[in-house]
Amino acid sequence: MSTEWGGAPPDVDPRVLEVLVCPLTKQPLRYDRDAQELISTSAGLAYPIRDGIPVMLIEEARKLD
Amino acid sequence: MTTLIDMFRALADPTRLRIARLARNMELTVGELAHVLDQSQPRVSRHVRILAEADLIDRRKEGSWVFVRFADGELAASAGAMLAHEGDPEGDVARLEAVRADRVAAAEDYFAQHASNWDRLRMLHVSDNEVETAIQDMLAQRPLGALMDIGTGTGRMLELLAPKARSAIGIDRSAEMLRAARGKLEAAGLGHCPVRQGDMFALPARDASVNTIVLHQVLHFAHRPELAIAEAARVLAPGGRLLVADFAPHDHEELRRDHAHARLGFADDAVNEWMAQAGLIANVPEHLEGKLTVTIWLGEKPALEAEKAA
Numbered sequence: 001m002s003t004e005w006g007g008a009p010p011d012v013d014p015r016v017l018e019v020l021v022c023p024l025t026k027q028p029l030r031y032d033r034d035a036q037e038l039i040s041t042s043a044g045l046a047y048p049i050r051d052g053i054p055v056m057l058i059e060e061a062r063k064l065d
Numbered sequence: 066m067t068t069l070i071d072m073f074r075a076l077a078d079p080t081r082l083r084i085a086r087l088a089r090n091m092e093l094t095v096g097e098l099a100h101v102l103d104q105s106q107p108r109v110s111r112h113v114r115i116l117a118e119a120d121l122i123d124r125r126k127e128g129s130w131v132f133v134r135f136a137d138g139e140l141a142a143s144a145g146a147m148l149a150h151e152g153d154p155e156g157d158v159a160r161l162e163a164v165r166a167d168r169v170a171a172a173e174d175y176f177a178q179h180a181s182n183w184d185r186l187r188m189l190h191v192s193d194n195e196v197e198t199a200i201q202d203m204l205a206q207r208p209l210g211a212l213m214d215i216g217t218g219t220g221r222m223l224e225l226l227a228p229k230a231r232s233a234i235g236i237d238r239s240a241e242m243l244r245a246a247r248g249k250l251e252a253a254g255l256g257h258c259p260v261r262q263g264d265m266f267a268l269p270a271r272d273a274s275v276n277t278i279v280l281h282q283v284l285h286f287a288h289r290p291e292l293a294i295a296e297a298a299r300v301l302a303p304g305g306r307l308l309v310a311d312f313a314p315h316d317h318e319e320l321r322r323d324h325a326h327a328r329l330g331f332a333d334d335a336v337n338e339w340m341a342q343a344g345l346i347a348n349v350p351e352h353l354e355g356k357l358t359v360t361i362w363l364g365e366k367p368a369l370e371a372e373k374a375a
Binding site for chain 2: 020021022023024026050051052053054055056057058060
């Protein structure tokens, strides 16, 4: 399966992954399975996944170095 | 008939100038103005009255709150252009954002506390059956396609509509609500239906990527409902539909006091105008009488010309 997430968590419908983007820049996200984060390179932000639920809130995101 | 001299007299006061500037920026309440200006409500009300008498601002009463917004007239527009020159010298807009952020935080606490008994709490104010049937009927004319439920709470709309959608996603700001939603969706055999923590004013979705959006009993929690509708319209694909179900104007002040409501219902025209401003074609809304009347609005994003011809 090829999505811009670079591999999706097994429980998630890929058709839905395709519409999800960074809420700030509306650009694609990359899924970092080890860190359990969704990376927005364009915004320089990493959105956490807590209890399996992606937290797509700008104020909750971690700034990338 | 307002004359120039009336208008300038009304504006020739530092506080009133600040009020006019804020109102130009967004609709806000006298209570919010009092916070931002750090003055008593009666004092602010007096200033607001003077501005309203000079046709610079419009007042709208909603329960015990008075909403203030910049007037539409030609003179007001010229005055507004003058005000724009100075920007926001007192930092009032930033202060207003802070006041609103506090309210959002209070609402979040409210949702976190009530996630476990949310379904029961919802039923106190309105009987769901009739409204849910009306929503299903209204959406039944066309396939749902990709569905997004904004402010999904415990996931009731997903439970109702996801089985008919090609794909479905629920968005809510509250992690506690979403945990409850996930449990319920799994029990309903809809465990594949994803939920995301997100903000109705900054959706984590591409432009024109969703066919059906539902804002069910959500808009009354929004301090700037027009922006929530505009954001939904952005995400809607051509030919897509936005359904808003919410209360008609009411005077149940306790919903604002105890249940985090920001608005005591919406007039038909208010939501239809916001939809029109967001580029949607609004239909005639439907009303369901009850202890509190519920209104259902449906807006459609125009289809692309090429598709229409096809």
